[in-house]
Amino acid sequence: MININTVKASDFSMDYFKFGAGPRNMVILPGLSVQSVMGSADAVADAFTMAVNDFTVYTIDRRKELPPEYSVYDMARDTAEVIKQLGLSDIYLFGASQGGMIAMTIAIEYPELVKKLALASTSSHVTDEQFESLNKWIELAKKGDKEGLYLCFGKMVYPSAVFEQFRDYFINSAKTVTDDELRRFIIIANGAQNFNITDKLKEIRCPVMTTGTFEDEVLDSDATMEIAEQLDEEHEFKLYMYTGLGHASFDTAPDYKKRVYDFFME
Template identity: 60%
Template sequence: MATVSCVKTKDFEMDYCKFGHGERIFAIIPGLSVQSVMSAATVIEDSYKTISDQFTTYVFDRRKEVPEDYSIEDMARDTAKAMKELGLKDTYLFGASQGGMISMVIAMEYPELVKKLALGSTSSQIHPEQRKVIDKWISLAEAGDKEGLYQEFGKEIYPPAVYEQFKDYFSEVSKTVTDAELKKFIILAKSIPKFNVTDGLKKINCPVLALGVYEDSVLDADATMEIAQELDERPDFKLYMYIGYGHAAFDTAPDYKQRVLDFYLEGE
């Protein structure tokens, strides 16, 4: 059963959840969210139940208290510290969206922590035209419009049919958002437009799988293709593009988790 714990370093505290009992270590860094994903630990565990015999899985939150100017590079270094504090190394790392950005930095700066890297709906840099959705989310959060933020968030990351299914849920859960959560969301979201590690991608020395979505309305498909352009000459790089599943294909595409698992286990 998934357990939520807190790893403490001399500089910060970070929640994480753990489940499974396999010998391999699977580490997940989720994307930007309005509220912590730790409340959904049992749902996450259930979605990965098919790999519980092969992997022990860790899902990392962001640190509890974030400074005002908190970069994605800072997030990566803090997550790496948390992983080291837990004694992790040679992980099978998966990062989604902003979590993919964090994961790329970890793979560059802490190669001993990553055996294989899977990236979902992410970007190695943010171009001006890719800021539109992020800027809208920030504006809604700064205005204190919790329901508007949740609705726009769901509308942009999910396909229309999925959004319509959960629209009422988004309205209800938005009522539980605290002012502190809004403030943290703003800080985390503002880090995204400043991110650019494209020139460092070739420093990643582990096998990489990039999964993108042609209808990604948050970062767009070009973001994934730009990563591919930097890495596609490598024999250990793989690219897969989804059609019709939206930015959060990692939650909505039925074969997504199996595709990541096949990549991790290939050649082992």
Template identity: 40%
Template sequence: MIETVTLENCEMEFARFGTGAKAFIIIPGLSIKNVLKTADVVAEAYKIFAEDYTIYFFDRRKEIQPGYTLTEMADDIAGAMKKLNLPRADIFGFSQGGMIAQDIAIRYPELVNKLVLGSSSSYPEPMQKTVLGEWLRLAKAGETSALVNHFIEHAFSKKFVERYRRALLALYRKISPEELERFIICTNACDALNAYDSLEKIQCPVLVLGSGEDGVLSLDASVKIADKLKSLKKNVEFYIYEGYGHAAVDELPEYKTRIFQFLQK
């Protein structure tokens, strides 16, 4: 299921599933572990897309160096799309993935048919700075247990953590120094986020999904994106998952159904 695409300056791994004629790209958020290790789970979660779409689930480039930016992440995805002959796709970006997806829609509008932004932001929010700052502190100190617990408690709703804490902790066992360094580099990239004033360049329909208990970026981050697009008279829909955490996409199967229905309009 895992494939590699070679670009001019890097290689990118991705999972491909589904048999449909249309392309659907998923750009995940920050992760302490390699997201592609859960590709089979992702394939199952997005199975309602599989008949209409071929789904591409992208990781960041294989080898990253300090200073790796959101702009470079967006360029990597755009380059991979071109290399894979995906001239126009529906794109879903979650959290940092939404930051990347915004940049693609702003600078490569010809590549995006429809855009979905889940629990994302267009510039660093106060909560975002605080939470990501603590993640960075713990990661740099090598305090992996504290990092994992902090990550889980802020990414998911309290009721979800109470029910699935043991399973969530199992996902983040045996974190290597290399994984911590990769996490630090990708987290640092969020500091330079500055898409808000360029949202006017987005030309495609947009679905913004926020979470009422977003403990990472805050619900305000999603509200501000939706309000800005509305003020610009863009084709935008907005929905809030009240009572769910930052990672509502993982808490609620209906989340994927809403995305699918938006893309089918």
């Protein structure tokens, strides 16, 4: 069983877990979720088994003490501080969905920390239309409708076959959600509103791989293509688009973790 550790900064603390014993450092920034990925540490480690001899892998959560408003820019600043506190630099940074927004911001604002950047189903900006998807979840969380939130989240993030297969899992998971987790979810989801770093993307100087799916019901496939338009003439940029796997292709594509691993090992 993987232990959860805590980094204490000057005015906040942040949980993380690590696995692997390789000479390179990989950092995973997960996307928005109803409950913290810290509860899935063993599953994450199992998914990246191929990397444990080449990488020491850190998965970093959002901060514990959330202020009433907490933007993606704030998340990036705090995450960068934790990365520094852990003594890491030249990291191989992987961010999915909102985690990808944080990862891009770190690569722009703290270029000395990032050696390579892998992005999944993310966006360099959140339009009003894109935020409508997040707002559906926020409104359910505000109502305290835990089952409705989990089901709506699952239906939008996963392809229909996967959603139906795991419907009972979503319903059962909703029963374990606390009021504090709903409060945190609302703050973190709201943090994506008005996010926009599109005009700064060309400042990223490390190699980048971005992936998406043509059936993204959360951020839309155009979001991935817009990142590609900004970076496709930059040094060592790669794009791959999945079909039929939903927003969470980083979970549903059987080759996804290997694709990230191969990119980082090049």
